[in-house]
Amino acid sequence: MSVEYRAAVLHAPRMPLTVETVVANGLRRNDVLVRIKAAGLCHTDLEVITGSLRYPVPIVLGHEAAGVVEEVGPEARGVAAGDHVVLSWNPHCGHCFYCDRDLPILCETYLAHGPKAVPFDGECRTRLADGRELRQLMFIGGFGEYAIVADHQAVVVPKELPFDRACLIGCGVMTGVGAALNIASIAYGDTVMVIGCGAVGLSAVQGARLAGAGQIIAVDLDDKKLALAEKVGATVLVNARTGDPVAIARAKTGGRAADVVLEAAGSPIGFRTA
Known part of the structure; x- marks a missing residue:
């Protein structure tokens, strides 16, 4: 036809x-x-x-x-x-x-x-x-x-x-959730840091929550994106313009820092922080 x-x-x-x-x-x-x-x-x-x-x-x-x-x-x-x-x-x-x-x-x-x-x-x-x-x-x-x-x-x-939600599964959602559930080997109670709170990062936050993470530290330069991260499961919000993600992670974990870091910004600074 x-x-x-x-x-x-x-x-x-x-x-x-x-x-x-x-x-x-x-x-x-x-x-x-x-x-x-x-x-x-x-x-x-x-x-x-x-x-x-x-x-x-x-x-x-x-x-x-x-x-x-x-x-x-x-x-x-x-x-x-x-x-x-x-x-x-x-x-x-x-x-x-x-x-x-x-x-x-x-x-x-x-x-x-x-x-x-x-x-x-x-x-x-x-x-x-x-x-x-x-x-x-x-x-x-x-x-x-x-x-x-x-x-x-x-x-x-x-x-x-709904179709407008289903379509997002095809790339950003499966990338972020998949990284958290299938690649990162997050153990129950782990502290997880997600750098970058776009579609992939927000999905990674949700994946970390589903995996049983204890603390989920969301890092971004945009407070609006951080607010979204909090809605989907982030427990600690860090605007990297004003805060040091590594120092904050250490302060929240008795000096140990994050057990797992998921870099979803694709930036050199993000990679160095991870």
């Missing part, structure tokens, strides 16, 4: 996105057509817009997205029309060196095709009205009314979960 829909297209770095009609010509194998209900704007999208992160153009940005499955390809598995889904930007081939070792995040096929912004078979699923191929950022292209993804990219979620 051919589908015409509107999408916000980037034709060149540092140029405005243009909303225009694009065409998707049918589903192949394990493709899934998703009607996008909500999409988040991540800093990665902004970096593509500004040109600091290069991708082929024209391209539809957006990799934090949620929606409803409209149609599935003939070999699609695990998802059906009507399902509510969050889209994953990490498709994997299932048979490379890393996939065989249960490390799909390092999938060699993903790494080979990701910079090209095309599906694993090398064929774009959508085109502009003039026939030119249209790329999908991080295998999603969520800034459109529809997106075509692989079946295992469409993760089914409860239908009562």
Whole structure:
């Protein structure tokens, strides 16, 4: 089934996105057509817009997205029309060196095709009205009314979960919560410091709370972000413009400082503090 829909297209770095009609010509194998209900704007999208992160153009940005499955390809598995889904930007081939070792995040096929912004078979699923191929950022292209993804990219979620919250799970939330729960090895009662209280940092605060942290020290330069951190579980707030995070952490722990530090600002100062 051919589908015409509107999408916000980037034709060149540092140029405005243009909303225009694009065409998707049918589903192949394990493709899934998703009607996008909500999409988040991540800093990665902004970096593509500004040109600091290069991708082929024209391209539809957006990799934090949620929606409803409209149609599935003939070999699609695990998802059906009507399902509510969050889209994953990490498709994997299932048979490379890393996939065989249960490390799909390092999938060699993903790494080979990701910079090209095309599906694993090398064929774009959508085109502009003039026939030119249209790329999908991080295998999603969520800034459109529809997106075509692989079946295992469409993760089914409860239908009562609001789409505007569900879409955030696709990147920032899973990064922060995942770091706290799956990587940091937080023990019950640990003192955890989270540096940077953007989407990833706030999610890390919530992950630390879920892991049973005793004290959660949130560090940022913005009091509004610190107030949000307190709402989601931070117990100590430090504005690094006026306070020394390390000194405060030591004062709160009898000189021991933090047991775990999650750096979510991506800044040299943040790394040094950690």
